[in-house]
Amino acid sequence: xxxxxxxxxxxxxxxxxxxxxxxxxxxxxxxxxxxxxxxxxxxxxxxxxxxxxxxxxxxxxxxxxxxxxxxxxxxxxxxxxxxxxxxxxxxxxxxxxxxxxxxxxxxxxxxxxxxxxxxxxxxxxxxxxxxxxxxxxxxxxxxxxxxxxxxxxxxxxxxxxxxxxxxxxxxxxxxxxxxxxxxxxxxxxxxxxxxxxxxxxxxxxxxxxxx
Amino acid sequence: xxxxxxxxxxxxxxxxxxxxxxxxxxxxxxxxxxxxxxxxxxxxxxxxxxxxxxxxxxxxxxxxxxxxxxxxxxxxxxxxxxxxxxxxxxxxxxxxxxxxxxxxxxxxxxxxxxxxxxxxxxxxxxxxxxxxxxxxxxxxxxxxxxxxxxxxxxxxxxxxxxxxxxxxxxxxxxxxxxxxxxxxxxxxxxxxxxxxxxxxxxxxxxxxxxx
Amino acid sequence: xxxxxxxxxxxxxxxxxxxxxxxxxxxxxxxxxxxxxxxxxxxxxxxxxxxxxxxxxxxxxxxxxxxxxxxxxxxxxxxxxxxxxxxxxxxxxxxxxxxxxxxxxxxxxxxxxxxxxxxxxxxxxxxxxxxxxxxxxxxxxxxxxxxxxxxxxxxxxxxxxxxxxxxxxxxxxxxxxxxxxxxxxxxxxxxxxxxxxxxxxxxxxxxxxxx
Amino acid sequence: xxxxxxxxxxxxxxxxxxxxxxxxxxxxxxxxxxxxxxxxxxxxxxxxxxxxxxxxxxxxxxxxxxxxxxxxxxxxxxxxxxxxxxxxxxxxxxxxxxxxxxxxxxxxxxxxxxxxxxxxxxxxxxxxxxxxxxxxxxxxxxxxxxxxxxxxxxxxxxxxxxxxxxxxxxxxxxxxxxxxxxxxxxxxxxxxxxxxxxxxxxxxxxxxxxx
DNA sequence: TATGAATGAGGCTTCATTCAT
DNA sequence: TATGAATGAAGCCTCATTCAT
Numbered sequence: 088x089x090x091x092x093x094x095x096x097x098x099x100x101x102x103x104x105x106x107x108x109x110x111x112x113x114x115x116x117x118x119x120x121x122x123x124x125x126x127x128x129x130x131x132x133x134x135x136x137x138x139x140x141x142x143x144x145x146x147x148x149x150x151x152x153x154x155x156x157x158x159x160x161x162x163x164x165x166x167x168x169x170x171x172x173x174x175x176x177x178x179x180x181x182x183x184x185x186x187x188x189x190x191x192x193x194x195x196x197x198x199x200x201x202x203x204x205x206x207x208x209x210x211x212x213x214x215x216x217x218x219x220x221x222x223x224x225x226x227x228x229x230x231x232x233x234x235x236x237x238x239x240x241x242x243x244x245x246x247x248x249x250x251x252x253x254x255x256x257x258x259x260x261x262x263x264x265x266x267x268x269x270x271x272x273x274x275x276x277x278x279x280x281x282x283x284x285x286x287x288x289x290x291x292x293x294x295x296x297x298x
Numbered sequence: 299x300x301x302x303x304x305x306x307x308x309x310x311x312x313x314x315x316x317x318x319x320x321x322x323x324x325x326x327x328x329x330x331x332x333x334x335x336x337x338x339x340x341x342x343x344x345x346x347x348x349x350x351x352x353x354x355x356x357x358x359x360x361x362x363x364x365x366x367x368x369x370x371x372x373x374x375x376x377x378x379x380x381x382x383x384x385x386x387x388x389x390x391x392x393x394x395x396x397x398x399x400x401x402x403x404x405x406x407x408x409x410x411x412x413x414x415x416x417x418x419x420x421x422x423x424x425x426x427x428x429x430x431x432x433x434x435x436x437x438x439x440x441x442x443x444x445x446x447x448x449x450x451x452x453x454x455x456x457x458x459x460x461x462x463x464x465x466x467x468x469x470x471x472x473x474x475x476x477x478x479x480x481x482x483x484x485x486x487x488x489x490x491x492x493x494x495x496x497x498x499x500x501x502x503x504x505x506x507x508x509x
Numbered sequence: 510x511x512x513x514x515x516x517x518x519x520x521x522x523x524x525x526x527x528x529x530x531x532x533x534x535x536x537x538x539x540x541x542x543x544x545x546x547x548x549x550x551x552x553x554x555x556x557x558x559x560x561x562x563x564x565x566x567x568x569x570x571x572x573x574x575x576x577x578x579x580x581x582x583x584x585x586x587x588x589x590x591x592x593x594x595x596x597x598x599x600x601x602x603x604x605x606x607x608x609x610x611x612x613x614x615x616x617x618x619x620x621x622x623x624x625x626x627x628x629x630x631x632x633x634x635x636x637x638x639x640x641x642x643x644x645x646x647x648x649x650x651x652x653x654x655x656x657x658x659x660x661x662x663x664x665x666x667x668x669x670x671x672x673x674x675x676x677x678x679x680x681x682x683x684x685x686x687x688x689x690x691x692x693x694x695x696x697x698x699x700x701x702x703x704x705x706x707x708x709x710x711x712x713x714x715x716x717x718x719x720x
Numbered sequence: 721x722x723x724x725x726x727x728x729x730x731x732x733x734x735x736x737x738x739x740x741x742x743x744x745x746x747x748x749x750x751x752x753x754x755x756x757x758x759x760x761x762x763x764x765x766x767x768x769x770x771x772x773x774x775x776x777x778x779x780x781x782x783x784x785x786x787x788x789x790x791x792x793x794x795x796x797x798x799x800x801x802x803x804x805x806x807x808x809x810x811x812x813x814x815x816x817x818x819x820x821x822x823x824x825x826x827x828x829x830x831x832x833x834x835x836x837x838x839x840x841x842x843x844x845x846x847x848x849x850x851x852x853x854x855x856x857x858x859x860x861x862x863x864x865x866x867x868x869x870x871x872x873x874x875x876x877x878x879x880x881x882x883x884x885x886x887x888x889x890x891x892x893x894x895x896x897x898x899x900x901x902x903x904x905x906x907x908x909x910x911x912x913x914x915x916x917x918x919x920x921x922x923x924x925x926x927x928x929x930x931x
Numbered sequence: 932t933a934t935g936a937a938t939g940a941g942g943c944t945t946c947a948t949t950c951a952t
Numbered sequence: 953t954a955t956g957a958a959t960g961a962a963g964c965c966t967c968a969t970t971c972a973t
Contacts, residue, residue: 535836537750537832537833537835537836539750539751540750614831614835615832617832618828618829618832620825620828620890620893621748621825621826621829621832622748623893624748624825624893625746625747625748625751630893633893633894634894634895634896637894637895641895661906662902662906665899665902665903665906666906668895668898668903669903669906669907669910671890671894672884672887672888672890672891673883673884673887674887675886675890675894676882676883676884676886677883677887679831679882679883679886680879680883682831682834682835682841682844683831683844683847683848684849684852684879685845687879691873691876692879695876695877695880696880699880702910702913702914703910703913703914
């Protein structure tokens with residue numbers, strides 16, 4: 088009965104979430120147990136349920152925070168004059184994970200979980216919409232500035248960029264020894280080529296255009 | 299009376315694998331229990347262990363078969379005159395999954411599992427090497443025929459293509475309503491642009507070149 | 510509200526151990542299941558694991574306590590003037606078990622288990638060393654007082670005494686109808702003769718002497 | 721439908737028993753499974769049940785054979801003139817086991833099992849009676865020849881000797897590093913002193929005498 | 932005689948969650 | 953707010969045994 092300080096409550100929540108994240112990264116969404124999380128957080132199992140009503144709630148909260156964080160990074164993309172392509176490309180390139188990145192695997196688990204868990208599906212799809220919207224906006228602004236091929240459909244292009252981002256997360260799992268520098272460089276080129284103004288003139292593409 | 303048909307044994311194994319696959323697709327690698335699989339296969343829990351020594355063995359066998367199947371599809375790519383790019387591009391485009399494709403999610407679970415399970419890691423990495431090698435070979439042949447930019451490093455290019463393949467699997471989970479046709483078309487263009495012979499002349503790329 | 514009595518925890522542990530002991534005595538180390546123990550202790554299977562991390566841990570704890578108890582009994586042997594032989598002999602005689610002594614059988618199971626279980630082997634051997642050391646000390650003091658043949662090697666003699674103790678535990682299993690009184694009496698004589706001061710003069714023994 | 725040769729049948733039985741013995745020595749009476757035994761014997765589980773109606777039957781048969789073998793060894797004790805004591809003592813001394821004698825542990829398991837298993841109890845007790853009878857007979861003959869103290873009760877003496885035999889089997893489990901030579905020597909002396917003709921004159925024993 | 936497919940109960944252990952304090 | 957006692961279902965796996973061939 089010390090303090091009912093709501094700020095304190097929130098801080099504890101964050102601590103638990105942080106412990107949970109470490110556990111999930113270590114053992115997976117199903118592999119990490121409430122007991123593990125409690126030990127990591129230094130609290131008792133009973134106490135944890137004062138902050139979260141179920142394990143699923145923890146997973147959901149954490150997933151939301153995680154996805155939100157990704158979105159925010161793209162939201163803060165500088166869209167300066169002439170640099171739209173460059174900064175976008177740069178941002179994606181930096182995603183080429185370094186090391187047996189424990190964080191990326193969680194996204195794969197979220198994606199898989201979204202197949203069976205309606206709540207997770209909602210979360211994942213909302214995030215995807217938001218992310219696509221952010222990227223599409225950046226693309227649109229680039230098109231207005233003439234830096235990006237105006238024939239591209241921003242939504243479709245954004246969708247493909249997201250696919251690339253996802254796929255790159257598998258890289259360190261598929262090939263821990265990969266030359267990430269080479270991949271990053273080539274990725275930059277590919278993206279640049281894809282977005283490039285004059286690309287349209289060179290290929291007789293049929294679709295992917297603004298509808 | 300002697301040999302009770304070793305083929306019979308193998309067939310039962312396949313039946314169990316098939317049942318397991320359905321369960322895994324439905325509930326995930328961890329979510330599907332031995333009991334579920336046995337019920338689906340119509341056998342008793344004890345009996346399953348005449349065919350597989352552990353759940354992990356089932357997962358491994360299934361994963362291997364699954365990954366092997368993917369590799370084989372790419373191995374059989376027709377590399378006819380002038381169609382290297384086209385057939386490769388076509389093949390990848392067809393991967394854009396249709397419907398809440400339960401199969402793709404398993405790949406994500408395998409990737410995540412490979413973080414914690416040495417056996418799975420070995421499997422995933424071997425598959426990745428093989429797939430990259432197959433794709434790189436196709437690319438090399440295309441380069442010899444002059445259909446593909448000779449400045450591209452086949453291995454790096456293959457790595458990026460695999461990332462795209464992976465990323466596309468997330469598409470129906472991220473956006474079940476996506477216009478797959480549009481995505482497939484744009485993807486084709488992007489790939490074509492990436493591989494195109496004269497691409498190099500147009501962009502001042504720095505790396506990703508043949509080492 | 511803080512500490513919910515660590516003594517309470519310990520008491521419960523003891524209760525569980527006690528229930529486990531009864532089960533082991535009834536059904537043997539392997540024959541008694543966790544379910545049996547839980548039922549006997551009046552707790553749920555899951556709860557048992559708050560107190561012991563495995564069945565083996567229960568067995569080990571119980572074995573240790575059991576062996577420890579035996580050692581302590583010998584440690585407390587009164588070594589008064591002139592009574593060394595008598596009290597030692599008396600103590601051993603009392604070991605001739607009475608009734609289908611369920612406790613003794615457990616020692617046999619521990620001994621057998623020590624063949625396959627490294628932890629049990631360690632326990633058994635440590636106990637044996639301790640017990641031998643205790644007995645050897647008593648013997649040495651007896652030798653200093655002139656009550657025990659100084660030519661005897663205390664360690665070897667102790668080893669043989671332990672063998673006798675072990676062997677006597679089999680008596681009620683081998684012959685539930687045995688005249689224990691007669692056996693105890695004769696045992697006393699045999700031990701007395703073995704330890705007796707002037708024994709050496711009567712037999713042309715070759716070894717077993719102080720090294 | 722080849723041969724119903726009963727000799728062949730018996731040989732197979734022996735092979736299975738032999739395999740079972742190895743398994744039991746390795747893993748214990750409960751630890752060794754029918755599957756293990758079948759693998760060791762190179763036969764199928766179903767086939768085993770043509771030779772033995774249950775695992776218990778195998779255990780019983782094996783135990784009987786084992787105990788029988790011990791009895792036979794003592795039955796064949798040479799009772800030559802003047803050597804009764806010597807040969808008896810020698811025989812027992814040789815029992816001091818050498819090495820982590822896997823065989824002895826089984827006797828302990830049989831003894832423990834006899835507490836819960838009526839069949840085993842019968843077996844063990846019958847064996848004990850027989851062994852005691854054999855030893856008592858040897859002792860009686862020694863008494864007739866004047867080599868053994870006539871005041872000793874042969875049955876009680878035999879009982880104590882059996883206890884010693886049992887106890888010695890624990891020696892290598894209790895102390896794998898023990899100096900077996902010293903133990904054997906001292907044991908010889910102790911037994912000799914116990915049986916010796918003139919022993920009675922030296923100690924004022926009260927019991928253990930012929931009733 | 933011989934196989935190995937098949938069973939289902941039961942082994943130990945872990946789990947998410949609730950409750951009394 | 954905080955603990956940890958307590959639950960019981962469910963997890964994976966092994967077992968002795970039986971049956972069809």
